[in-house]
Amino acid sequence: xxxxxxxxxxxxxxxxxxxxxxxxxxxxxxxxxxxxxxxxxxxxxxxxxxxxxxxxxxxxxxxxxxxxxxxxxxxxxxxxxxxxxxxxxxxxxxxxxxxxxxxxxxxxxxxxxxxxxxxxxxxxxxxxxxxxxxxxxxxxxxxxxxxxxxxxxxxxxxxxxxxxxxxxxxxxxxxxxxxxxxxxxxxxxxxxxxxxxxxxxxxxxxxxxxxxxxxxxxxxxxxxxxxxxxxxxxxxxxxxxxxxxxxxxxxxxxxxxxxxxxxxxxxxxxxxxxxxxxxxxxxxxxxxxxxxxxxxxxxxxxxxxxxxxxxxxxxxxxxxxxxxxxxxxxxxxxxxxxxxxxxxxxxxxxxxxxxxxxxxxxxxxxxxxxxxxxxxxxxx
Numbered sequence: 316x317x318x319x320x321x322x323x324x325x326x327x328x329x330x331x332x333x334x335x336x337x338x339x340x341x342x343x344x345x346x347x348x349x350x351x352x353x354x355x356x357x358x359x360x361x362x363x364x365x366x367x368x369x370x371x372x373x374x375x376x377x378x379x380x381x382x383x384x385x386x387x388x389x390x391x392x393x394x395x396x397x398x399x400x401x402x403x404x405x406x407x408x409x410x411x412x413x414x415x416x417x418x419x420x421x422x423x424x425x426x427x428x429x430x431x432x433x434x435x436x437x438x439x440x441x442x443x444x445x446x447x448x449x450x451x452x453x454x455x456x457x458x459x460x461x462x463x464x465x466x467x468x469x470x471x472x473x474x475x476x477x478x479x480x481x482x483x484x485x486x487x488x489x490x491x492x493x494x495x496x497x498x499x500x501x502x503x504x505x506x507x508x509x510x511x512x513x514x515x516x517x518x519x520x521x522x523x524x525x526x527x528x529x530x531x532x533x534x535x536x537x538x539x540x541x542x543x544x545x546x547x548x549x550x551x552x553x554x555x556x557x558x559x560x561x562x563x564x565x566x567x568x569x570x571x572x573x574x575x576x577x578x579x580x581x582x583x584x585x586x587x588x589x590x591x592x593x594x595x596x597x598x599x600x601x602x603x604x605x606x607x608x609x610x611x612x613x614x615x616x617x618x619x620x621x622x623x624x625x626x627x628x629x630x631x632x633x634x635x636x637x638x639x640x641x642x643x644x645x646x647x648x649x650x651x652x653x654x655x656x657x658x659x660x661x662x663x664x665x666x667x668x669x670x671x672x673x674x675x676x677x678x679x680x681x682x683x684x685x686x687x688x689x690x691x692x693x694x695x
Contacts, residue, residue, distance in 0.1 A: 317343040317488075319672065320507060320517035322495050322531060323524035324348070326356075326471075326661030327651050327668070329478040330396070331523055334669035336485045344487055345507070345515070347494035347527070355596070355628025357548050357582045358471040359561055359570055360393060360406075361656035362386040363438055363463040366413060366420075366427055366565035368635075368655070378635040381683060382654050383434050385637070387465050388678075389663040396662045397469075402477035404469050405575045411466025411561035412441075412450060414457045414613065420565050421459045428461045437464040452557050454615045466561045468572040468580075471658065497534035500645050521668060523651040525631040528638075532650065537642040538689045541652060544630040545587035547602040549610075551620040553577030558614060569609050571617075579617050581610045587627030596627035631657055637664055639684040640671055650686045 319335055321328045324346025332344040363386075364379050390408060397406050415421050424440065431438045441449060442459045449462065482489055493513075498520060499506040507515040522528035526543035533539065558573040569583035585602035589595065603625055611618035631652060637660065638652040651668035653660035667677035 316504060316516040316518065317341055318518045319343070319521065320345060320505075320515060320519070321521045321523055322507070323522065323527070324489065324491065325523070325525060326475070326478075326658055327653060327665050328523040329475070329482060330662045330665030331521060331651055331668055332487050332489075333478065333481060333485065334665055335672070336482070336487050338669065338673055340673075342487060343515070343517070344482065344489045345493045345495060346489065346491045347524070348492050349494060349527070349593070355548070355626060356471045356658045357570070357572075357580045358469045358474075359572060359582070359656070359659070360390050360408065360467040360469065361411070361561075361659045362390055362465045363411065363413060363431060363436060363461065364427060365563070365655070366415075366424055367567070369427065370423070370566070372635070375635040379655065380430070380434065382636050383431065383436065385654075385660060385663060385679065386656070387436065389660045390465050390467065392662040392666065393469065393659075397474075400477045400481055402473065404474040404477060406467065406469040408465060408467035409559055409561075411463045411563065412446075412460045413463070413563045413565050414446075414453065414460040415565040416456050416458050418458065424459070424461045424565050438462065450560060450562075452614055452616055453562075454613055456612060461565075462560075468561050468574075470574060495531065498531055498648065500535060500647070505645075505647055519647045519649070519672065521649045521651050521672065523665075523668070525652060525657070526629065528650060528652050532642060532648070532686070535642060535645045535648060537644045537686060538693045539638065539650065539686060540633055540689060541638075542632045543589075544632050545589055545596040545627050546582070546630050547585040547587045547598060547606055547625065547627055548580065548582040549603070549606060549625045550623050551579040551581070551617060552623055554579065554617070554620055557616060562613065564609070564613065567609060569606070569613060571610055571614060578623065579620065581606055583609075584630075596629055598625050598627050637684045638686050639664065639667055639677075639681050640686060643687040643690055
């Protein structure tokens with residue numbers, strides 16, 4: 316029997332298991348490897364709010380604004396984690412540009428910028444002339460941008476491997492390919508049932524399985540509306556240093572950044588699909604064409620680069636906020652699911668979840684992040 320079982324071996328699960336092990340807890344990390352978002356992540360560090368989301372989902376704006384203070388701290392936690400791991404994960408906070416193509420969208424960005432400044436973000440507006448000085452690689456279609464000094468990028472392959480090595484050095488059991496189908500609560504322990512009939516006994520459990528956390532909470536009668544969203548990504552051949560920032564679009568689905576080795580990573584939320592008997596995230600041809608076409612529209616110099624690889628990963632959505640803390644139906648089971656931009660929030664959410672488990676101050680008020688909000692909503 317293990318004291319704490321962490322279900323989900325992504326960025327949150329690995330960081331959480333590490334935090335608990337450092338605190339002296341007996342912890343086991345269980346990783347199914349199915350629909351893994353962390354291993355497919357493109358490594359953007361997001362801080363500012365997504366303009367497109369604000370237009371599309373105005374009902375979620377209060378949630379997004381309430382969560383906004385987490386993001387600068389999340390970026391800081393990544394710096395601290397990289398230092399603590401003693402690994403070069405190619406973390407660069409060179410700033411993020413949210414570009415727009417019309418005067419109307421520039422005005423919307425300016426209003427967003429004012430609100431974010433009031434909430435403590437390091438953001439400012441750049442008109443076309445200022446933007447040419449800061450980012451001459453952008454095309455003529457770009458009208459202006461909002462720049463956020465705290466945004467950046469990292470190499471998730473290096474970060475994930477550094478965390479795995481750290482867990483091994485601490486002797487944390489990391490069961491890869493071990494899927495949990497349901498949780499049974501008994502007086503003595505929580506029983507974690509695998510689809511093959513295996514059972515793991517734990518004193519406490521943390522659901523850090525992203526979109527899969529909802530089904531596991533449901534096995535205990537707790538509503539948790541996590542949704543798996545398959546998304547498309549690309550990477551080009553290497554080229555000379557060109558894109559100095561994390562580039563996003565205010566109204567269209569695009570992110571661009573350049574790795575230290577020169578490859579350009581292109582993403583931004585174009586849809587993929589689940590396919591095959593294992594519902595594997597699979598690339599859609601329309602997204603491949605649309606994503607790359609928009610990328611060279613925004614940054615014309617990349618149009619001549621060869622595409623090395625396209626792939627699909629899984630994002631988790633709920634209501635735009637983190638889900639943190641114990642289930643009201645079974646307080647021995649905690650949830651640790653980040654809100655929007657889950658990889659960015661991963662180390663911070665893990666730290667907050669560990670603090671709640673250990674009875675410590677998580678550093679931020681967590682009342683609005685509790686899983687109980689979904690139970691209250693379901694009961695009317």
